[in-house]
Amino acid sequence: MLELVDLSKKFKQLYAVKNVNMFVERGEIIGLLGPNGAGKSTAISMISSLAEPTSGDVRFHNESILKKPGDFRNIVGVIPQEIALYTDLTADENLQFFGRMYRLKGSTLKNKINEILDLVGLTDRRKDVVKTFSGGMKRRLNIGVALLHDPELLIMDEPTVGIDPQSRNYILETVKRLNKERDMTVIYTSHYMEEVEFLCDRIYIMDHGNLIASGTNEEIKRILSSEKTISIKSDQLNEQFISLIQEHPLVNRVVTTDKEITLMVAKEVSMFVELTKFAEQAGIELTSVHNRTPTLEDVFLHLTGRALRD
Amino acid sequence: MIAIILAKFRMFIRNPWTFIIFTVMSLGFAFIIGGNGAVSTITVPITAEEGAIENINLKESLENEEAFRFNWLDEEEMRNQIENGKAEAGVILSDDSYQLIIGVESPNVSMIEQAVQRAYMKHNQKEAIVKAAEADTEDKRETLLQDFEATMESPVFEVETTRFTSEDAVIYDNTFQSLFGFTLFFVIYTIAYNLLPILVEKREGIWDRMILSPVKKWEVYVANLVYSFLEGYIQIVIIFCVFHYGLKLDFYGKFVEVLLLSVPYVFAIVALSILLTAIVKNVQQFNAVIPIIAVSMAMIGGAYWPLEIVESEILIALSKINPITYGMEILNGVVLYGYSFEELLYPISILVLMGVVMTGLGIHLMERRHV
Incomplete structure (x- = not known):
């Protein structure tokens, strides 16, 4: 359905996206992952025809969208990261406005608005000015606006940023419903690995403008099939302890946060004795040490060297 | 395009304070400084x-x-x-x-x-x-x-004495100087702050949403320009109407001409505002730049005092690239000097030219910057 062929975008001397190849089949939910500055938003801009690539092409049903962007725009819905709504207008007025942008009018527009408000659960608040809405409600309306013209392809750029878990679940369920009930194809970018794991059939991982991995959840996790993850928790983590772990020859990778250290080692390696010894040397007490199979987050760390939310 | 203009007016009705404040300020300053045209004794x-x-x-x-x-x-x-x-x-x-x-x-x-x-x-x-x-x-x-x-x-016959006004003669009328000056000055703010939402809409993705719809990009630009033009022009009409009908200031019988001839000035200011919107990077910069531009333009263009008293060659040269200079020339020309249409054609043409150039440049810059 959609294909990115050697897609690149260069700003002055810097490549924001470099030779990205990607395909999306009809009815799929595709996850696009990457830390900040990975090139996701630039890629999304080119996929949605808002930005022209420096080189390469975006093909929809085997035709370049660059030739007839107007035709492509009629069948694509874009949900930007920002709340792209007029906050001085009501939910109803926003939908009316954007509906008219899509040349909808009269009873068609009215019915569509009712349907969308029902879908995003805002029928009761339709007459309220958007600036009085909670973050989650704004996000839901933001999604609703992109659905007014029944797009075949929905592009969602981090649609759950900064909202409460309840609204996030509502949005994720809505995306699932749209995909199942309307056979809508979705490209979904997120900072939340669990969302991508929950929603997506296939995942593309980007870093520094390059595509560094792709496949289903399982395929990607298999990248680390020969490794395991050890998660260490302590309230007293210090530099000495961390450097002792980093210098250990069997440790492949270490990521630290305030109270947790995650390290990757070969599957057969047991580090328990060494870790206890290091803790003693550094004068700290460990709260817990867990062995687990690698998650998508671990794969991401392995590939990019950065946590997803860095 | 109509939908965009209607949505803008709907938002204006919800939040008309910028417009009201600048209209009241224009009226207040023009009235306090220029009086209402009555001769003081x-x-x-x-x-x-x-x-x-x-x-x-x-x-x-x-x-x-x-x-x-x-x-x-x-x-x-x-x-x-x-x-x-x-x-x-x-x-x-x-x-x-x-x-x-x-x-x-x-x-x-x-x-x-x-x-x-x-x-x-x-x-x-x-x-x-x-x-x-x-x-x-x-x-x-x-x-x-x-x-x-x-x-x-009731004399049997009247002898009317008239004199030729030489080209260099200056007619100064404090009422019209203040009225025209402050109106042209404050309308810059009204128009500029009506185009400011373009920056906000671009930042918040609303602009992209409109571009992704079947609406043409030029329609989005024209809708914004038309709306800003209308609001600026309505402000000018309200101010002049208050003076004409409320304070009985008869514009020497040229009221309708004054209203019509304000159009090129409003167009030029809309264009200037779109250029400024394209040049600045964010709302904060815009808020900082607008007062500087508006006040300096008003001083150089003769909105606060007649240009005829300015002697500096530099300021006079700068006034030649200032829309207010030509706006004041048109309004003073038609009311005080009784200029013919041919005489008004020069300042009108300059304003239209400024408008076209600045609109083109502004839109070009905006498009280049937009990713």
Whole structure:
């Protein structure tokens, strides 16, 4: 359905996206992952025809969208990261406005608005000015606006940023419903690995403008099939302890946060004795040490060297 | 396109304060500084030597003066007023002469003297007629003077004196200077702050949403420009209407022309605003730049004071690239100088040219910056 062929975008001397190849089949939910500055938003801009690539092409049903962007725009819905709504207008007025942008009018527009408000659960608040809405409600309306013209392809750029878990679940369920009930194809970018794991059939991982991995959840996790993850928790983590772990020859990778250290080692390696010894040397007490199979987050760390939310 | 304009007006109705504030400020400044066109009078203390001015003609003539109100006092009081700076000058009248007591040398003093001279001349003229007609009784004298007054009010023929106004002549009218100046100045803010949402819409992705819809990009631009133009123009119409209908300022019969000829100026300011919107990077920069641009343009363009009093070559040169200069030239030209359409064509053309160039440049810059 959609294909990115050697897609690149260069700003002055810097490549924001470099030779990205990607395909999306009809009815799929595709996850696009990457830390900040990975090139996701630039890629999304080119996929949605808002930005022209420096080189390469975006093909929809085997035709370049660059030739007839107007035709492509009629069948694509874009949900930007920002709340792209007029906050001085009501939910109803926003939908009316954007509906008219899509040349909808009269009873068609009215019915569509009712349907969308029902879908995003805002029928009761339709007459309220958007600036009085909670973050989650704004996000839901933001999604609703992109659905007014029944797009075949929905592009969602981090649609759950900064909202409460309840609204996030509502949005994720809505995306699932749209995909199942309307056979809508979705490209979904997120900072939340669990969302991508929950929603997506296939995942593309980007870093520094390059595509560094792709496949289903399982395929990607298999990248680390020969490794395991050890998660260490302590309230007293210090530099000495961390450097002792980093210098250990069997440790492949270490990521630290305030109270947790995650390290990757070969599957057969047991580090328990060494870790206890290091803790003693550094004068700290460990709260817990867990062995687990690698998650998508671990794969991401392995590939990019950065946590997803860095 | 219509949907965009309607949505903008809907939001304007919800939040009209920027428009109201700048309209009220224009009205307030124009009214306070320029007045409402009524002629202000200067009070002049006046006294007469004992026994003088028995004839009321002289007194009446002075009291009929429009520019001055002669306040009859005794000589000591008059001198006190002048000494204390309460009056610029005073007049002591005698039978066939007068004395001018000057406290402050000002252009008003010579005008006071001219008024007093006119009164004496009229008085002497009437006395000469009475003498020539040999009206020796009081009744005859009174009848004669009444006939004279009646003839003066409806003469058999009138002699109209006109003069050619040379190209360099300057007509200064404080009311129109302030009205036009402050209106053209404050409308810059109204228009600019109406185009500011483009920056916000681009930042918040609303612009992208519109671009992704079947609406053409030019339609989005035109809708924004038309809306800003309408709001700026409506502000100008409201201000001029308040002065015309509310304060009875008759624009020398050129009210409709003034309204129509404001159009090129509003167009140029809309264009300037779109250029500024394209140049600045964010709302904070825009908020900082607009007052600087508006105030300096108003000073250089003659909105606060007439350009004719500016002597600096640099400022005069800068005024040539300033829309306010041409806006003021058009409005003053049509109202005060009675310019013909051919004479107005030059400033109109400059404003239209500025508008076209700045709109093109602004949109080009915006498109280049937009990723």
